[in-house]
Amino acid sequence: MTPTHLAPDRIRKGERTRTRILDAAAEVLACKGYAAATLTEIAAVAKMQAGSLYYHFDSKDAIVEEVLRVGIDHARDAIRAALHAVGEDASGHDKLMAAVVAYVTAITIDSDFTQANIRCFEESPRATRENLAVPLREFANGWVRLIESGQRDGSLRNDVEARVIARMTIAAMNSVVGWWRLEGQLTIDGVARMFASTVVDGLANDT
Amino acid sequence: MTPTHLAPDRIRKGERTRTRILDAAAEVLACKGYAAATLTEIAAVAKMQAGSLYYHFDSKDAIVEEVLRVGIDHARDAIRAALHAVGEDASGHDKLMAAVVAYVTAITIDSDFTQANIRCFEESPRATRENLAVPLREFANGWVRLIESGQRDGSLRNDVEARVIARMTIAAMNSVVGWWRLEGQLTIDGVARMFASTVVDGLANDT
DNA sequence: GTCTATAATTCGATAGAC
DNA sequence: GTCTATCGAATTATAGAC
Numbered sequence: 439m440t441p442t443h444l445a446p447d448r449i450r451k452g453e454r455t456r457t458r459i460l461d462a463a464a465e466v467l468a469c470k471g472y473a474a475a476t477l478t479e480i481a482a483v484a485k486m487q488a489g490s491l492y493y494h495f496d497s498k499d500a501i502v503e504e505v506l507r508v509g510i511d512h513a514r515d516a517i518r519a520a521l522h523a524v525g526e527d528a529s530g531h532d533k534l535m536a537a538v539v540a541y542v543t544a545i546t547i548d549s550d551f552t553q554a555n556i557r558c559f560e561e562s563p564r565a566t567r568e569n570l571a572v573p574l575r576e577f578a579n580g581w582v583r584l585i586e587s588g589q590r591d592g593s594l595r596n597d598v599e600a601r602v603i604a605r606m607t608i609a610a611m612n613s614v615v616g617w618w619r620l621e622g623q624l625t626i627d628g629v630a631r632m633f634a635s636t637v638v639d640g641l642a643n644d645t
Numbered sequence: 646m647t648p649t650h651l652a653p654d655r656i657r658k659g660e661r662t663r664t665r666i667l668d669a670a671a672e673v674l675a676c677k678g679y680a681a682a683t684l685t686e687i688a689a690v691a692k693m694q695a696g697s698l699y700y701h702f703d704s705k706d707a708i709v710e711e712v713l714r715v716g717i718d719h720a721r722d723a724i725r726a727a728l729h730a731v732g733e734d735a736s737g738h739d740k741l742m743a744a745v746v747a748y749v750t751a752i753t754i755d756s757d758f759t760q761a762n763i764r765c766f767e768e769s770p771r772a773t774r775e776n777l778a779v780p781l782r783e784f785a786n787g788w789v790r791l792i793e794s795g796q797r798d799g800s801l802r803n804d805v806e807a808r809v810i811a812r813m814t815i816a817a818m819n820s821v822v823g824w825w826r827l828e829g830q831l832t833i834d835g836v837a838r839m840f841a842s843t844v845v846d847g848l849a850n851d852t
Numbered sequence: 853g854t855c856t857a858t859a860a861t862t863c864g865a866t867a868g869a870c
Numbered sequence: 871g872t873c874t875a876t877c878g879a880a881t882t883a884t885a886g887a888c
Contacts (some may be wrong), residue, residue, distance in 0.1 A: 444773030453871080455853080471768055473680030476881065490854050498882065560766060560823070563676050598839045603832070605824050606817040606840055616767070620806050632805045633813055637843070662871080683863065697872050698864080723863065 444456065447622040456494050459484045464505045467554035472502060502558065504568050509555030510573045516544035531587020535634045537584055542611050542630035546618060556612045581608060594638075607637055663701050666691045671712045674761035679709060679768040709765065710773045716762030717780045723751035724787065737795020742841045744791055747835040749818050753825060764817045788815060802843075814844055 462483035466475045477498055481488040495501045509608055514621070520540030528536070546554045559567065581604035588594030610633065618629050669690035688695040702708045706796050717767045727747030728740055735743070752759045766774065766781070788811040795801030817840065843847055 444872080452853085471680075473678075473768070475882090476729075484854095487855060488882085489856075492883070503716075528855060557767070560764070561680070599831075599845055601828050602836060602839050603843055605828070606820060606843075609820030610813040610817040613813060617812050621812070622811070629809060632809050636805055636810055659871085684866080693871095694873055695864085696874075699865070700871055795863090 458503055459486070459491060459494055459501065459510065460552075463501045463508070464550035464554045466551040467502065467505055467558050473559040475603055499566055502562055503569055506555045506562065506566070506570055507549055507573065509551035509553070510570065510577055511581060512549060513541060513544055513552050514553075514573075514577055514580070516540050529593040530584065530591050531593035531638060534584050534588055534594070535638060536635070537581070538607070538611065538634040539627070539630040542614055542633065543626060545612065545615050546626045553615055556615060578604060578608065603637075609639070647682070647820065653803070666693075666698060666701055666708065667712055667715065668757075671757035671761045674709065674712055674765050675757040679765040706770055706773055708775055709769055712758055713762045713766060713769065713773070713777055714780065716758035717784055719756060720748060720751055720759050720762075721780075721787070722783055723747050724826055736800040737791065737793075737798050738800035738845060741791050741795055741801070742845060744788070745814070745818065745823045745841040745844070746834070746837040747820055749840065750833060752819065752822050753833045763822060785811060785815065817844075
């Protein structure tokens with residue numbers, strides 16, 4: 439349904455406005471949360487009036503859903519790239535390490551989209567959560583498979599359930615956004631490596 | 646400022662109603678979040694009309710703040726009791742284990758107050774968060790001290806920052822409420838022990 | 853495509869009867 | 871102490887001019 443009869447720059451103009459709205463929405467959602475993010479403020483950041491948003495989107499929830507969906511996609515892309523870089527033959531241990539560093543880096547340095555997803559998903563309407571259930575489930579399943587592959591090749595212990603470890607690892611990583619700047623004197627790479635090292639190698643002292 | 650000139654049963658009546666409102670608010674807040682929790686619904690659960698709430702509280706935020714404060718207190722009490730049970734002379738390793746099991750157990754099977762605190766704190770107004778800053782900071786500091794004591798007595802490794810591990814441990818534990826029922830076939834005690842074992846002993850396979 | 857103006861709800865909060 | 875009734879503010883969404 440691409441309007442090929444229109445001039446190319448006219449197509450780009452419409453797309454650019456749409457992108458500007460999504461960028462603005464991501465920024466406000468990441469900062470204020472779902473309920474406190476008003477269309478008036480989103481429009482202001484996008485340098486528009488609130489009513490104008492409805493030419494590009496059907497509703498507030500349509501905007502929110504697309505922002506969260508992009509956020510999930512960005513995170514998955516970052517992890518995919520890191521796993522590709524570390525190679526297919528790496529151990530599950532090394533793959534998990536690489537994925538943790540990549541994801542923590544992505545959600546702290548990257549766009550507002552991933553942060554909007556982390557902050558707003560639980561608060562968003564039931565319909566929105568249901569529409570995003572598939573990509574979010576695949577995101578979680580990716581971590582489970584990563585841990586299971588390590589359990590199969592013997593680089594990770596197999597007496598704990600991968601599902602449980604995955605859930606808690608995701609929650610711990612997502613929380614980093616909320617405090618790493620406040621704790622002071624912490625680099626994001628340092629936090630990511632400290633975290634990966636603790637989950638993977640544990641907190642106990644072997645000596 | 647206790648109204649000692651009133652009959653005892655009259656005092657209890659007022660207190661009971663107040664408690665009923667807080668119980669109702671905790672239930673709705675834990676289930677719906679801050680913004681979606683309306684005074685109409687809280688009042689309905691408490692078997693009242695919305696306007697009647699204002700005889701007992703000054704505002705919605707006053708109700709929310711007290712619910713969250715009670716939630717923090719409940720959690721701290723549960724941890725204190727567990728640490729007392731394990732004894733003053735236990736290693737930092739054993740104390741951390743006991744605290745994790747106690748806290749995860751408390752937030753999953755205890756009252757709605759702790760769950761309301763976990764779910765609504767970030768979403769609540771700035772003034773509410775500031776009013777709760779002290780008890781929440783002490784809650785976090787308790788975990789930091791627990792980990793540091795293990796680092797001092799040699800039962801926990803000391804090449805990672807206790808602040809960082811504490812933050813991530815808290816986030817991971819808080820997340821349990823949101824998924825442990827959905828994952829199926831999991832007992833809360835099993836989750837708590839699996840989690841404590843992973844954080845403390847790590848995911849790596851030593852063999 | 854964007855604006856202004858406003859309709860339609862919803863919700864927190866208040867007032868006054870009982 | 872609780873109820874009913876209602877105010878006032880905020881917000882999503884729509885209508886129509888330009």
